[in-house]
Amino acid sequence: MNEFVYLPENLDEALEIRASTGAVPIAGGTDLMVRYRRGSGIPPQFDFPVVLIGKIDALRYIEVSADNIHIGSATTLTEIFMNEDVPQILKLAVGEMASPAIRNVATIGGNIGNASPAGDTLPPLYILDAKIVLKNLNGEREVPIEDFITGPGQTILRSDEIIYEVTIPIGNFDKIYYRKIGTRKALALSKVSFSAAVNYRGDVIDDMRFAFGAVAPVVIRSREIEGEFKNITFNELKNREGEIAQKYSPLINPIDDQRSTAEYRRKVSLRLLKFFIQNVI
Amino acid sequence: MSERISMSVERVDAREKIYGEALYIGDYRFEDMLFAKTVRSKVPRAKILNVKIPALPDGYFVVDRDDVPGKNRVKILVYDQPYFADGVVNYIGEPILLVVGPEREKVFEIARKVEVEYEEIPPILTIDDALSGKNQPIYGDDNCFVDYHYEKGNVKNAFANAETIVEGEYETGYQEHLYIEPQGVAAVFDGEKITIYGSMQCPYYIKRALAECLALDEKNVRVVQVTTGGAFGGKEEYPSLIAGQAAVAAMKTQKPVKLILDRTEDIMVSTKRHPSRTRYRAAIDADGKVIALDVDIIFDGGAYAGLSDVVLQRGMFSAAGVYNIPNISVHGRAVATNKVPTGAFRGFGAPQVFFAIERLFDKIASKLGENPVDLRLRHAISQGDFTATGGIMRQPVKIPEMVEKLEKMSDFRSKIGKSLPGDEPHIKRGYGLSLFFHGCGFTGNGENIIAAEAKLKKHSDGKVEILVANTEMGQGALTALRKIVAETLKIQFDDVIYELPDTDRVPDSGPTVASRTTMIVGGLLKKAAEEMRERWNEADEFEIMKKYHHPDYIRWNQETFEGDAYPTYSFGANVAEVDVDTITGEIAVRHIWAVFDVGITIDEVLMRGQAQGGVVQGTGYATIEVMEAQAGRLLQSTITDYTIPTTKDVPLVECAFIDNPYEYGPFGAKCAGELTLVGAAPAIAAAVENAIGREIVRIPIKPEEIIKKLD
Numbered sequence: 003m004n005e006f007v008y009l010p011e012n013l014d015e016a017l018e019i020r021a022s023t024g025a026v027p028i029a030g031g032t033d034l035m036v037r038y039r040r041g042s043g044i045p046p047q048f049d050f051p052v053v054l055i056g057k058i059d060a061l062r063y064i065e066v067s068a069d070n071i072h073i074g075s076a077t078t079l080t081e082i083f084m085n086e087d088v089p090q091i092l093k094l095a096v097g098e099m100a101s102p103a104i105r106n107v108a109t110i111g112g113n114i115g116n117a118s119p120a121g122d123t124l125p126p127l128y129i130l131d132a133k134i135v136l137k138n139l140n141g142e143r144e145v146p147i148e149d150f151i152t153g154p155g156q157t158i159l160r161s162d163e164i165i166y167e168v169t170i171p172i173g174n175f176d177k178i179y180y181r182k183i184g185t186r187k188a189l190a191l192s193k194v195s196f197s198a199a200v201n202y203r204g205d206v207i208d209d210m211r212f213a214f215g216a217v218a219p220v221v222i223r224s225r226e227i228e229g230e231f232k233n234i235t236f237n238e239l240k241n242r243e244g245e246i247a248q249k250y251s252p253l254i255n256p257i258d259d260q261r262s263t264a265e266y267r268r269k270v271s272l273r274l275l276k277f278f279i280q281n282v283i
Numbered sequence: 284m285s286e287r288i289s290m291s292v293e294r295v296d297a298r299e300k301i302y303g304e305a306l307y308i309g310d311y312r313f314e315d316m317l318f319a320k321t322v323r324s325k326v327p328r329a330k331i332l333n334v335k336i337p338a339l340p341d342g343y344f345v346v347d348r349d350d351v352p353g354k355n356r357v358k359i360l361v362y363d364q365p366y367f368a369d370g371v372v373n374y375i376g377e378p379i380l381l382v383v384g385p386e387r388e389k390v391f392e393i394a395r396k397v398e399v400e401y402e403e404i405p406p407i408l409t410i411d412d413a414l415s416g417k418n419q420p421i422y423g424d425d426n427c428f429v430d431y432h433y434e435k436g437n438v439k440n441a442f443a444n445a446e447t448i449v450e451g452e453y454e455t456g457y458q459e460h461l462y463i464e465p466q467g468v469a470a471v472f473d474g475e476k477i478t479i480y481g482s483m484q485c486p487y488y489i490k491r492a493l494a495e496c497l498a499l500d501e502k503n504v505r506v507v508q509v510t511t512g513g514a515f516g517g518k519e520e521y522p523s524l525i526a527g528q529a530a531v532a533a534m535k536t537q538k539p540v541k542l543i544l545d546r547t548e549d550i551m552v553s554t555k556r557h558p559s560r561t562r563y564r565a566a567i568d569a570d571g572k573v574i575a576l577d578v579d580i581i582f583d584g585g586a587y588a589g590l591s592d593v594v595l596q597r598g599m600f601s602a603a604g605v606y607n608i609p610n611i612s613v614h615g616r617a618v619a620t621n622k623v624p625t626g627a628f629r630g631f632g633a634p635q636v637f638f639a640i641e642r643l644f645d646k647i648a649s650k651l652g653e654n655p656v657d658l659r660l661r662h663a664i665s666q667g668d669f670t671a672t673g674g675i676m677r678q679p680v681k682i683p684e685m686v687e688k689l690e691k692m693s694d695f696r697s698k699i700g701k702s703l704p705g706d707e708p709h710i711k712r713g714y715g716l717s718l719f720f721h722g723c724g725f726t727g728n729g730e731n732i733i734a735a736e737a738k739l740k741k742h743s744d745g746k747v748e749i750l751v752a753n754t755e756m757g758q759g760a761l762t763a764l765r766k767i768v769a770e771t772l773k774i775q776f777d778d779v780i781y782e783l784p785d786t787d788r789v790p791d792s793g794p795t796v797a798s799r800t801t802m803i804v805g806g807l808l809k810k811a812a813e814e815m816r817e818r819w820n821e822a823d824e825f826e827i828m829k830k831y832h833h834p835d836y837i838r839w840n841q842e843t844f845e846g847d848a849y850p851t852y853s854f855g856a857n858v859a860e861v862d863v864d865t866i867t868g869e870i871a872v873r874h875i876w877a878v879f880d881v882g883i884t885i886d887e888v889l890m891r892g893q894a895q896g897g898v899v900q901g902t903g904y905a906t907i908e909v910m911e912a913q914a915g916r917l918l919q920s921t922i923t924d925y926t927i928p929t930t931k932d933v934p935l936v937e938c939a940f941i942d943n944p945y946e947y948g949p950f951g952a953k954c955a956g957e958l959t960l961v962g963a964a965p966a967i968a969a970a971v972e973n974a975i976g977r978e979i980v981r982i983p984i985k986p987e988e989i990i991k992k993l994d
Contacts, residue, residue, distance in 0.1 A: 187931035260918035266987040277866045
């Protein structure tokens with residue numbers, strides 16, 4: 003059992019520690035500190051070394067470039083929620099996460115790295131075509147979020163890498179929609195979430211994206227299905243509601259757990275999809 | 284609010300709690316104090332074959348059944364669960380031993396390394412299993428902790444003459460208290476005398492239990508309450524168990540021992556509200572009058588008896604609801620299952636049964652095609668009528684006034700029984716009504732057995748001290764009892780002293796339960812204060828003690844359950860307005876209007892706090908407080924998964940109080956604290972039923988169930 007806790011001063015140091023020890027990065031700690039807790043008044047015990055990166059300034063920023071919004075991985079959910087440049091659909095999700103106190107320490111990089119099927123920043127990030135920038139001592143690489151997360155708690159993060167940044171292409175949607183069904187109205191984990199974003203010209207759909215959270219090992223977004231329903235009118239879309247739901251149905255593979263049932267998650271995710279098609283757009 | 288006593292004062296414990304100055308048991312430090320961690324059963328039912336203890340460093344100890352000097356059974360109503368498992372375990376989380384030592388971290392590490400070898404026994408996990416006789420009973424021959432029956436009138440005849448029979452089966456789930464401060468005690472032994480400090484409701488319960496556990500004379504057991512961060516009944520019987528464990532450890536190690544449960548541990552192992560299944564049959568005559576009820580109530584008591592006997596009795600005595608039913612037969616059983624023991628929780632068996640009877644009355648209304656309000660008013664009990672147990676409703680009953688007041692507040696009568704549109708097309712809105720009572724004080728002859736004693740002491744500086752065993756747990760006892768004494772003596776509120784109880788200083792005025800503190804103990808203090816006022820100049824210092832006897836009119840037979848189950852009753856009426864999202868099945872409880880008759884309020888603001896808190900706790904019970912057991916293990920064992928309402932889930936709660944002074948209560952006060960929880964669940968269930976047009980027979984009402992019904 004390795005009980006080392008590393009406290010790097012800056013990003014370079016953090017990357018060196020990562021490279022030499024494989025220590026697991028912790029930023030806000032709102033997932034890992036809870037998962038490894040032992041008792042009140044006793045520090046959690048990790049069965050692996052950890053490196054604390056939450057206070058590294060080089061990971062805390064929100065910047066806008068010509069084509070993208072860049073969010074440092076240790077940026078807190080509160081900072082994201084308060085920022086003017088962050089896309090609205092991400093803010094809708096962040097605003098319903100946890101509580102103000104938890105949002106003050108929880109980070110976007112943590113939510114991505116934790117890779118929970120119920121992680122609430124994930125469906126909007128899938129919809130926004132977000133890319134994750136990973137850094138190690140030798141340089142960086144950029145991967146689409148759906149390639150980064152491979153399963154519950156599973157990512158392609160290498161043992162010498164740190165999640166450095168979330169890059170979101172700048173874009174505008176004519177209509178966005180976000181709905182989280184939690185165990186209650188605040189301080190709740192998602193049973194199901196549904197996100198949608200649409201662009202249209204007149205009554206013709208240009209671009210329509212859907213993402214489903216907490217109903218499969220990873221967030222469900224299908225570019226293939228979305229592609230089949232481009233350049234059709236709203237009326238045609240409404241008429242083909244059943245067909246769309248049928249296409250998504252096999253992708254939705256939820257589980258029974260202490261918060262809800264597979265049956266409910268399956269039904270409600272499709273109900274929300276149909277509701278969106280019939281009533282929201 | 285017509286009475287002077289009802290005018291509010293600043294509650295005495297508000298500042299120290301708001302400023303963070305109040306010291307809870309977790310804040311207490313004693314010299315050389317050791318920390319304790321409990322090793323618990325990981326299986327629902329087994330023989331313990333072997334316990335392997337790791338090598339213990341100097342200063343670390345293991346404490347188990349062999350260390351108990353006296354009886355290794357917690358004295359509650361009967362000798363109940365062992366302080367430390369006695370060769371067998373009957374639920375997941377049952378305590379087996381303590382590890383104690385100077386460093387909490389090390390104690391936890393050792394506790395984790397203790398290995399227990401089990402031989403599992405087929406467990407009994409559900410009410411059906413408990414009664415099937417399939418597996419070896421946990422308790423007695425029939426696996427029932429108690430099996431009671433009472434009857435008034437002639438139910439058989441009434442059913443034979445019935446025009447219509449309506450039947451219903453209703454279920455309620457667990458409820459966890461989720462007091463903000465978990466259970467905790469510290470035990471200090473000086474070689475002769477043990478002192479317990481802790482978070483508790485009933486110091487004398489602990490004192491008596493420990494005298495037997497430790498084989499000490501009662502005078503050598505001292506129990507001191509420290510600031511208690513919420514209880515709701517959860518700190519009625521449970522603290523005796525952990526106080527005994529800590530005390531045994533303190534005697535063995537000759538050092539102070541502190542035992543505080545962590546949150547998840549507390550949720551897993553402390554008592555809960557009894558899950559229930561209640562079946563009703565109602566006989567209705569040609570005039571649409573309910574002439575008889577045949578009732579079968581089953582409570583899931585968990586692995587040990589605890590207070591199930593009396594919790595069930597309160598449920599059974601509520602079986603007719605607030606209605607005048609001439610013939611009633613009530614069969615009640617509390618069954619044993621290999622799950623966490625259930626116990627006292629605000630309402631104490633009544634919320635389960637009021638949920639059932641109020642749902643039944645809605646069903647009867649719909650069968651008869653009558654407005655549910657009219658049906659209720661037609662059957663409402665009034666002064667002089669007989670109660671379910673054949674007692675006499677002696678005081679005025681103001682149900683019609685309460686319903687009229689609700690109507691003025693909410694305009695609900697025209698909206699009830701219908702599915703109404705919400706703000707958006709996929710939202711359905713509904714309204715539901717509930718009527719309910721709470722029997723004041725202990726059930727049956729309990730108050731006469733307790734024979735509470737309360738003392739008032741005049742000090743030489745002219746201050747007057749209240750000496751009672753009753754505890755402040757957030758409900759406002761410190762303020763309410765002071766007000767009663769100050770107002771009676773016509774002295775300043777600040778000149779009344781009332782410290783948290785220490786059994787070396789206060790007489791046994793009974794436990795702080797059953798909504799009895801203000802009415803029963805406050806009533807004794809009022810009498811003492813009246814006498815003190817007469818004798819004020821008699822001496823610089825003197826004491827007056829008063830002992831409780833039921834008013835002379837009460838007659839009660841504990842064997843047959845006949846007569847006055849309670850000296851008086853408080854009443855409530857709630858209307859709930861809910862929205863149901865037909866896409867997701869989510870319920871939003873928007874608004875609850877609540878009218879209560881608690882006699883006279885001793886402090887209007889305190890009472891509003893009780894009312895709002897009770898309604899919110901009842902709202903959680905009806906909706907989001909889901910707790911289910913699978914293979915004997917609670918699935919929702921963290922504060923993340925067991926969800927109580929946040930401020931965003933809380934409905935707008937509007938309360939009003941109807942004056943109805945009770946002759947034997949101080950300033951006319953009756954019981955108040957528990958009543959306020961009882962009505963929310965049936966009103967919400969009725970509102971949801973009306974909104975979606977599907978019958979609701981089970982709480983909590985989960986979106987998962989709504990979606991099934993809507994599909």
